[in-house]
Amino acid sequence: MPRAFTVGLTPPDWLVRNLTPLRAPVNRAAVARAAVSMALPLAVGLACGQPAYGALASMGALSGVIGDTADAYRMRIFNIAVPQLFGAVGVTIGALVFGHGWVAVGAVTGVALVSGMMSSIGAVASVAGLLLLLNCVIGAGIPLPGSWWLAPVLLSGGGLLVLLLALLAWPLRSGVPERAAVADTYRKVGDLLAASGTGAYEDLRLTVTRSLNESYDVVLARRVFHHGRSPDLVRLLAQLNALTPVVESAP
Numbered sequence: 001m002p003r004a005f006t007v008g009l010t011p012p013d014w015l016v017r018n019l020t021p022l023r024a025p026v027n028r029a030a031v032a033r034a035a036v037s038m039a040l041p042l043a044v045g046l047a048c049g050q051p052a053y054g055a056l057a058s059m060g061a062l063s064g065v066i067g068d069t070a071d072a073y074r075m076r077i078f079n080i081a082v083p084q085l086f087g088a089v090g091v092t093i094g095a096l097v098f099g100h101g102w103v104a105v106g107a108v109t110g111v112a113l114v115s116g117m118m119s120s121i122g123a124v125a126s127v128a129g130l131l132l133l134l135n136c137v138i139g140a141g142i143p144l145p146g147s148w149w150l151a152p153v154l155l156s157g158g159g160l161l162v163l164l165l166a167l168l169a170w171p172l173r174s175g176v177p178e179r180a181a182v183a184d185t186y187r188k189v190g191d192l193l194a195a196s197g198t199g200a201y202e203d204l205r206l207t208v209t210r211s212l213n214e215s216y217d218v219v220l221a222r223r224v225f226h227h228g229r230s231p232d233l234v235r236l237l238a239q240l241n242a243l244t245p246v247v248e249s250a251p
Contacts, residue, residue, distance in 0.1 A: 017206065030068055037061040037162045052145040053154055059138075060158025063087050067127050067159075068166055075218075076166045079124055084159035086118075087131035088152035094139020095148050104140045111136040181215040182236050189243055192250050201250075208247060215240055 038061045045054015067080045093111060097104040111133055118129030135155065138144075144151040188211045192204045219236050 013202075017202075030065075033068065033162060033165045034061075034065040037064065037158065037165055040161070041158055050145075053150075056144070056151055056154040057158035057161075060084070060087070060155035060160075061162050062158075063131050063135075063155065064159035064162030066131075067124070068162055069123075077163065079127070080159060080163045080166065082124055083128040083131045084156050084163075086128040087135045087159070088156045090132040090135035091139040091144070091155055092148065092152050094136040094141070095144050095151055096139075098140050098143065108133075108136055108140055178219050178233075178236055181211075181218045182239055185211040185215045185240065185243065189246055189250075192247070196250055205250070212240070212243065212247070 038058050041057030041061060042051070042054045045051045045057070048054075063083060064080050067083045068076065069079060090111060093107055094104075097107040115129035115133035118132070119126040139151065185208070188204070188208045192201070192208050195201045195204050219233060219240065
């Protein structure tokens, strides 16, 4: 029978909270986009008798799915398109050095160094660096079908298919992700105030902090790409700023 931790060996509460796995909500729209964008190129390739081409496009779609993490539509363009560009560069470098022995080793090593430096810049740069290295290894390790330019075109096409599917609802839902994020934060703050003085307060406080951070990220990301003064964005930011003294008063 395992022995219980003594008081001195008990890990601190903040460490336990940060290491405890959390159940993330399932984004059904992203799941549907991933299923369609990765299966469709394979189906088209098999139907046309070119399964290798379909597989390359499907791999590009997988790369697009990796970057499809933003709620705001303008950020989706940035998060998906930029990594696709670096992925195309990576597979091109790999295809050009394929079969050249130590030249290929040196090229992949150099790309790995660049990828590692890119990963320290930010989330989008990290995904871009990952695809740069991954696609370079693929291009340098296996013979790709067609001319040297065909593989990057197919990979980019698969990623752009994910982007197209992600932007289909933009004309109808422009601004909805930002408003939904702010509304969700208000609901979480209400739950926090209702739980003040109970044992659930600490967990809800962390939930509110994460929700506030996500809402600011979504709203400010849209503001960066919005030219001129937007009354809607000003109102959403004012609503988020008004929550700060409310959250501070909860303790």
